[in-house]
Amino acid sequence: MAETMGHSATATRNTKVVIGFCLLAIAPQIFEFIWSIGTIFGWGAGRGPATVLISHATALVAGAPAALIGAAGGETKKASSDVLLALIYSYPIFAVAIVTMFMTVRSAQDYVGGVILMALALFALWASSDLQGMRGFSFGAGTAPRMFGGLLVALSAGIALTGLLTDGPGMSHYSWRGPMFVMAAILFFALAIRPLGLVVTAFASFMIAATGSHETRWLEAAIVGACLTVGCALLFPYVLGLPMPMFPRFLVQ
């Protein structure tokens, strides 16, 4: 009885992990797609969303298998970057996801950690795939990144394997509130420091970050935030002599 219950628990757990890995496998593609939506509004350069979608979809479904078959047939055609991404990054992660379905994960902390690290390493391998390799006995720009990328793939595979073979802690709990508001504060700071200046930005970011804790008292936080802002406005530009915009641009002009 206990055994079957345990088994079903790992089964549901595994499905979640597998779905997570599948998403991870196409994460760069999704990221580029979201990024490309901006081009509609004229933000940033790059391909439009439709092109991105079609190009990645064909690369994943048709291009990569074709390249694989081609390579097996001894053909050495230069593959496009999207096809390479699918080949170097997405396919191995998909493979890991499929393998995960049939495995009992004994330490989710190690296993998931190892796989995500592997994804990072594979991504680095893809990112350095367009660089020049060895030229005779001299290193090219791409040699060292590929060497360490390959090493990291092996090491992270080892970590994932430990997660399968030895018992260990499961996934620890991630909270969302703290990270989200702290990140929001950082993002706001980065975007606002130039146009709005230090005074406004520091105070606003302080309040955003303060939202990250459920025990914040607003009046108290506002007072401390104001004091901190004044302190920073005196410390950084005047005492330390670091040039920084102080007030919103539209007020100064």
Place this chain on the structure above:
Amino acid sequence: MDIFANLAHGFVVALSPINLLMCLIGALVGTLVGVLPGIGTIATVAMLLPITFGLPPVGALIMLAGIYYGAQYGGSTTSILVNIPGEATSVVTAIDGHQMAKQGRAGPALAIAAIGSFFAGCVATVLIAVLGAPLTKLALAFGPAEYFSLMVLGLIFAVVLAKGSVLKAIAMIVFGLLLSMVGSDIETGASRMAFNIPELADGLGFATVAMGVFGFAEIIRNLDAGAEMNRDLVQQKITGLMPTRKDLVDSTPPILRGTVLGSILGILPGGGAVIASFAAYTLEKKLAKDPKRFGRGAIEGVAAPESANNAAAQTSFIPLLTLGIPPNAVMALMVGAMTIHGIVPGPQVMQKQPDLVWGMIASMWIGNLMLIIINLPLVGIWVRLLRVPYRLMFPSIVIFCAIGIYSVNNAPVDVILAGVFGLVGYWLIKHDFEPAPLLLGMVLGPLMEENLRRALLISRGDWSVFLTRPLSAVLLAISFGLLLLTVLPALRAKRDEVFTESEN
């Protein structure tokens, strides 16, 4: 004697009013930030790095060094008074120190920690002065192959001394090496893994990564642990700072032993200060007539680790100043600071910039003296600082970090990158990866790649050069032996025992 002439020259530099002021500010600010619970030495140095940018190089480095040991001292204050070690090196101090504080002997505990640190600092300063010059000569015999092997040894040390899984520690180092390759290639100028983002063309700023992984990640983690961290702050007033005669007699031998142990371990690359404090504590416990007293407020348990970690913290400047190789993450930050001021650390620095090197060495001694004079009367203020609730502290730290990173390059993208690395750091913590080897790998990466490439170019692509050059072969053999020992089950158990000391 050459050494004394050099030291005297150093004192002349360090005692100039402006440098004295830098040292004082550094020690004060370092203690101030180091006292805040949850912010370790690395985070403190990373956070305060930008405030030294506007200064002349000598002043900046003196101030940074002051920040470094100030932070370390602040960390021990927190662990004694609140039982929250701000950093790994003061974990063991918390065991007996906090017990002493509970028994109303916080004063003597703090005083002994300060006295032990001061004594260890004095010895280590002399040691740096004595060993500096000969090691520099040795460094001149180093070719690219030797440098590469030495760095391998350093990284292996970092693995051996990291707690937890060896595999994970190595993976973190390689991840760090990989991160260091982002940006332009040194030789060909090709843009590597930069995705056409102009801010990445120069590579990831290591201050950015350090601030993200140590600063932001720590904040996020403390937030989800719940701000209701168990802070059993010692409430009663701290009376009687001075230790009794018996305390002094009891703690003299541990301070001596701790200093010797710490000095040796500090020179070895790979994060000596942490292991030094653990090892010193274990040694005292083994040597004690009545080991049961440990964990119940034994003064030896404060004296030994505190002097050991301070000795190690200072002797770890030796490899940095002589070979230009940072032995731990804080020293890695120092390298960054030097590079920002246009100084390339290494054997040439000692000859070309004696003011800088000897001034810094002398200022270490002065800094330690200042710490002992300043901090004992200021304990009351530090205690009050500890009562500031976390809900007010963390947004302040976020803002301070953000402004700091922005001011490095005046680049908003750096702030976003630090935020991203904050998330990465949070993820690393959740999966029990240690971030310190990552930073070390990241700093050593460019040096390592450059020397590897150069060695292979000189040997015309022959990989055996690393084994045929005797010095290089010895270094590699030591690293291999160390790695083997770490993996062997018997020693592993021993190593785990050292690291679990704090839990029992």
